[in-house]
Amino acid sequence: MALYPFVEEAAASAEVRAVYEDIKATRKVDWINNFWKALANHPESLRRTWESLKQIMAPGALDSRTKEMLYLAVSISNGCDYCTVSHTAAARKAGMTDSMLHELIAVVGMANETNRVVQAYRVEPDEKLIEAAKGPKG
Amino acid sequence: MALYPFVEEAAASAEVRAVYEDIKATRKVDWINNFWKALANHPESLRRTWESLKQIMAPGALDSRTKEMLYLAVSISNGCDYCTVSHTAAARKAGMTDSMLHELIAVVGMANETNRVVQAYRVEPDEKLIEAAKGPKG
Amino acid sequence: MALYPFVEEAAASAEVRAVYEDIKATRKVDWINNFWKALANHPESLRRTWESLKQIMAPGALDSRTKEMLYLAVSISNGCDYCTVSHTAAARKAGMTDSMLHELIAVVGMANETNRVVQAYRVEPDEKLIEAAKGPKG
Amino acid sequence: MALYPFVEEAAASAEVRAVYEDIKATRKVDWINNFWKALANHPESLRRTWESLKQIMAPGALDSRTKEMLYLAVSISNGCDYCTVSHTAAARKAGMTDSMLHELIAVVGMANETNRVVQAYRVEPDEKLIEAAKGPKG
């Protein structure tokens, strides 16, 4: 069904295989999921996307679990089925429990509701909120 | 600019005032932001929305900071300006730092990028990912 | 702020003016709103868009008020400010009251909420619902 | 395929069953559709969502058919398949005919078209439209 045949590990070029190996080592997994095998039809996109993702998703000020849940929240909101499945899996692996997932879904639903209600009433941000959003040194 | 005049506290009906007081007590703030003052033109919507929001955003399996960041991530992704401002402010109040915010924005951007790439390549979820998404007892 | 200067009636070509006159006659208004004056920088788009809109929004199986409310619901959901304002105005002119508007906004918010919840839980349509959606002769 | 197994009526807890019974009584149906059976994995979300939906979709200033058509218009626009099916079914049950559905779809398509054209031309709302949107007492 995919637009291009998946590039399996055994058939991958050296360039693609190097990315695959880095994905497996970084994520501590022993297989490559379909997203990367589809992207590998354009090695340049494969490498760039993986390098960006690796940098962004590495633990920093936010831990991995929080980052995966943010990714999942956006994917649900966008209606992307593959992304919802893969980041539900990734967030679980990073420690998200069932209760956390149910609460995450409720927050995503609520945010989508109020986002539209705000738009309909054409509410402009309060000056106080703008200042508070900027933070102490903003 | 808003569609309806804001219902200020001083001019609010008893029904609206009761909700306002609950908002202030629950959030430990001493003023009401414009979203609620716009909603108050329809007291039924004001009450229902507040009751839902209060329940959903209360700390549970997820702490308040994580919930506010999830709300913010969806609001950014939806392009809702008011919501982005108000939940940036709320997430800061709940402990989000500048570094966390920058990382959150990077994750939201990345999720939006890969969501569309997946769609373009028509990638279907791997069976292994579907199982992993279901979790241990799914 | 608009990308192109508005094409005012006095300065319009005969081709543009003909569309303007038809808009005013069809809608029983005596002025042209900015959307059409922006579109008039490309007379072909002006004519085609107006012809489509006129046909679609004419009362048929659905009355004008219902059609304008549907248009408004989509515009709110898309976060289009101009469209929200113009179709709130149009729906009011067609008979939408304040109470109807508040209820419309509540429905739009709720639909956006549940749409994401369904996506998150990956719910597939029930066979019974698919049949019911097709209707008696579907 | 769903993320969680559906909670069937026979296996439901008393809390879940109470909501199911209310859904069936309110909607005058004798079965529960999958959305609720998925939500029932988190009884708190089930109850809150149903209570909100029941309140919002009850006939008020807008009749049930109009409300269901608004819900459907948003669901189509969001690309939510389950929601499109279930609210097409619900709107039909509330009296929407084939002709009404075809016209609804045309309005939804048109709204999505002009929403983007407005954005591209960066048209700001006319003062007259803003006033008209506010209504007589706004």
Place this chain on the structure above:
Amino acid sequence: MALYPFVEEAAASAEVRAVYEDIKATRKVDWINNFWKALANHPESLRRTWESLKQIMAPGALDSRTKEMLYLAVSISNGCDYCTVSHTAAARKAGMTDSMLHELIAVVGMANETNRVVQAYRVEPDEKLIEAAKGPKG
């Protein structure tokens, strides 16, 4: 699975058949794809949509390949599977190569990423950019 049965050529009314013939002649194809056969359940929508599409997609200042790629970019971004498939096919027919497609997908992904980042940082357009967007005579 479709909401309505497809209207096959052999069973089509004279009105529908006339549109089908025009589609085949204009596009130099010998079959009708499902989109039109679904739309034909409402001949008025079939005719109007085809007339608009024919006018918009005809080569003008932009050649057919560029137009099809723009259509595809939007369809990917909206997550519409049918549209992504049909306009990938159409763009290929108009000369889009594999390399072009991979680059198109990368641009679509990148645009979705930066669109959200801009929103999060609340960046307002530079005056210089606004002027440059208006062009020499704007």
Place this chain on the structure above:
Amino acid sequence: MALYPFVEEAAASAEVRAVYEDIKATRKVDWINNFWKALANHPESLRRTWESLKQIMAPGALDSRTKEMLYLAVSISNGCDYCTVSHTAAARKAGMTDSMLHELIAVVGMANETNRVVQAYRVEPDEKLIEAAKGPKG
């Protein structure tokens, strides 16, 4: 109004300045637009985003003008005002004329219309289209 103060060239760190210089050299411009000055509050995001953008937008199988128009089409469709302005400007610089822009807008509008119509009718991709989308060697 922006969330963070812009990082002006004169006040930029060496790391940020290096990116700014590369932006100016690559784009043959003598100033930095606000997007980059906002991003510079998080130098890591500035560098990563610029490196990705530079790679993706460089002429390849698609020329710069086509890439900028694709970027613009997505930005319009997403309702991102800053992005619409900046990529209208960029596409003009790369050779997009007024006529091309008007046609681009018409295509974007039409794509948004039919995307929703397809969803409403629940049309599944034709096998023939899926094959054609895959291309000769897919």
